Amino acid sequence: MANRKQRRHSGKPQGMSYADVLARKRQLWDACQQAANDTMVQVQSDIHTQRAMWLMCVAMNDAFGIGPERFQRFAQCLQERAVWYEELVRGGDDDYASEKLRLEAQRCSGLNIEYLYEAEMLAAQKKYEQEGWQ
Secondary structure, eight states, X not given: OOOHHHHOOOSSOTTXXXXXXXXXXXXXXXXXXXXXXXXXXXXXXXXXXXXXXHHHHHHHHHHHOOOHHXXXXXXXXXXXXXXXXXXXXXXXXXXXXXXXXXXXXXXXXXXXXXXXXXXXXXXXXXXXXXXXXX
């Protein structure tokens, strides 16, 4: 039969203080909160992307009279390009793949295409470099 000390459990691992236990619980809580926030951001992003695709489909119909058959061809091409992009990511990295995609979009559209917020990021980088930040 076990003595009293062996039967008592304080609810914390041996060698950890109560402050350590609380800090660990806080870390787990923060990690769960961050995961939930990341999921929420992804869901919101997916919803915005879906709406942008709907707007694009409606605009293509308005501008060019594209109907169901041509939309199906478009969807097939979009899927093929998505596979192309994923292969670029696997073969290099996200930055490389995104730059190749940007250049291809620029070629197809004839427009100068820039990353969102690129000018702001470059300005901030220049400012911090001037202030001595590395």
